[in-house]
Amino acid sequence: METKTTHTVDLSNDDRGVMFNPDEEAKAAGWGTDDPYACLAKLYDGPPVLKGALEDLMGIPRQYVSDQWGGDVYSILSFDAVNKAFMDPDTFSNRVYEKMSVTALGDTLLNMDGGKHKRMRNVSKPWFKPSFTDGWWTDKWIVDAVDELFERLMAKDHADLNLELCAPLPMSVVSTGFGIPADEALEFRKALLFHGTREEMIKGHETATRILMRLMTERRAYPQDDLISRFVQADLELEDGSTRKMADDEVMRYCNLIVHAGGGTTWRQLGITIMALLNHPEQMEALRNDRSLMRATIQEVTRWYPTDTAFLRYVEKDTVLEGVEMKEGSVAMLCLGSANHDRTQWEDPDSFNIHRPLKRHFAFGAGPHACLGQHLSRQEMEVALGAVLDRLGDLRWNPDYPTARMSGGTLIGRGPDALHVRYTPVSG
Numbered sequence: 001m002e003t004k005t006t007h008t009v010d011l012s013n014d015d016r017g018v019m020f021n022p023d024e025e026a027k028a029a030g031w032g033t034d035d036p037y038a039c040l041a042k043l044y045d046g047p048p049v050l051k052g053a054l055e056d057l058m059g060i061p062r063q064y065v066s067d068q069w070g071g072d073v074y075s076i077l078s079f080d081a082v083n084k085a086f087m088d089p090d091t092f093s094n095r096v097y098e099k100m101s102v103t104a105l106g107d108t109l110l111n112m113d114g115g116k117h118k119r120m121r122n123v124s125k126p127w128f129k130p131s132f133t134d135g136w137w138t139d140k141w142i143v144d145a146v147d148e149l150f151e152r153l154m155a156k157d158h159a160d161l162n163l164e165l166c167a168p169l170p171m172s173v174v175s176t177g178f179g180i181p182a183d184e185a186l187e188f189r190k191a192l193l194f195h196g197t198r199e200e201m202i203k204g205h206e207t208a209t210r211i212l213m214r215l216m217t218e219r220r221a222y223p224q225d226d227l228i229s230r231f232v233q234a235d236l237e238l239e240d241g242s243t244r245k246m247a248d249d250e251v252m253r254y255c256n257l258i259v260h261a262g263g264g265t266t267w268r269q270l271g272i273t274i275m276a277l278l279n280h281p282e283q284m285e286a287l288r289n290d291r292s293l294m295r296a297t298i299q300e301v302t303r304w305y306p307t308d309t310a311f312l313r314y315v316e317k318d319t320v321l322e323g324v325e326m327k328e329g330s331v332a333m334l335c336l337g338s339a340n341h342d343r344t345q346w347e348d349p350d351s352f353n354i355h356r357p358l359k360r361h362f363a364f365g366a367g368p369h370a371c372l373g374q375h376l377s378r379q380e381m382e383v384a385l386g387a388v389l390d391r392l393g394d395l396r397w398n399p400d401y402p403t404a405r406m407s408g409g410t411l412i413g414r415g416p417d418a419l420h421v422r423y424t425p426v427s428g
């Protein structure tokens with residue numbers, strides 16, 4: 001009989017770069033590290049679509065777009081314009097990812113379009129829907145991982161929650177839920193990094209492949225209650241309606257994408273949430289006293305400060321968006337940051353306010369490529385935040401450390417540099 005085990009990944013300060021982009025790393029990559037909202041503010045009251053790369057319009061170094069790509073670049077800024085672009089994949093396609101370093105992951109959901117994308121996404125859709133997330137992911141992985149991390153936090157009265165909770169939680173949940181043992185999760189995640197020399201990236205790919213090939217062989221022989229076992233048994237629908245089992249390399253690419261997409265994002269977004277509440281103690285108190293505000297809190301923090309501010313699309317055919325003509329072959333930069341602060345959609349959108357009514361926004365994208373793991377991510381954040389409120393009494397910034405600040409690239413990978421806090425452990 002299978003025993004219920006949960007293991008969390010142990011991270012040290014030296015591992016921060018694995019999923020996080022501290023300023024130094026972002027600077028080394030030549031990225032802008034300013035606060036996106038200060039740079040975007042000048043665009044808020046302007047046209048909804050502008051010709052030009054977002055970085056140039058914001059006055060920051062290029063992070064995404066390269067001159068070598070050819071074609072024009074357009075920045076899509078308003079809520080309505082971003083919505084139209086996300087919802088029209090025939091005109092604004094994901095083949096743009098073929099131009100980006102994420103292609104190191106190989107052919108994945110991210111760069112697929114149309115029927116091929118839909119059929120591939122259908123394979124894993126049931127395992128990321130809300131009922132499976134609230135059930136299997138929560139009961140089997142999230143609650144135990146949170147408990148394990150809090151056991152350590154409860155043994156003291158101060159911590160860096162960024163390193164001791166926000167980072168290890170999603171990495172542990174997504175890796176172990178997938179079927180990668182906790183003691184190999186860090187090695188696997190490091191192997192998927194997109195930076196470093198070509199040789200380092202090839203070596204990393206070989207390491208990830210070796211680990212996954214071994215696990216797939218084991219799970220075929222002895223299936224477990226994890227995603228690898230589900231993937232190797234899953235049927236993929238083909239164009240003609242027939243089905244076949246997923247091939248090894250398809251499972252591997254899926255796994256690489258999920259582990260890559262599901263770790264750093266939730267880490268940083270949970271960190272942003274805790275930071276926002278520490279900086280707005282009256283809202284932390286309101287949430288502590290009324291947990292029905294939990295969903296609204298996560299919705300608000302992801303609207304107010306999404307960790308990734310922009311995503312790209314390839315313009316497949318000549319089109320006109322909000323009166324602006326775009327030529328086939330252009331690149332469209334969809335700015336979630338400005339769309340989520342659209343003055344026509346929210347009152348006082350630059351302020352953080354968990355009492356806003358629930359309303360759709362774009363932190364998790366929209367349309368056919370909307371984030372596959374969004375329910376999982378929300379659930380991890382809700383369970384972790386609930387434990388923070390229940391178990392860390394009198395939670396406050398630790399005055400012995402410098403004030404926490406947001407770091408990372410200007411457009412992507414933003415989150416707090418650290419979350420040094422003091423608290424009184426609350427048992428029971």
Ligand code: HEM
Nearest residue numbers: 109110261262265266269311363364365369371372373377
């Ligand atoms: C706060 C956390 C997260 C944020 C802000 C986030 C954001 C996003 C966004 C904006 C997209 C759309 C990209 C595009 O349209 O080009 C996306 C796609 C995706 N995300 Fe997330 N994500 C988060 C967590 C996760 C988690 C936990 C997982 C998996 C376990 C995950 C897996 C994926 C996958 C597989 C895709 C590609 C979907 C497709 O192309 O069909 N994400 N995410």
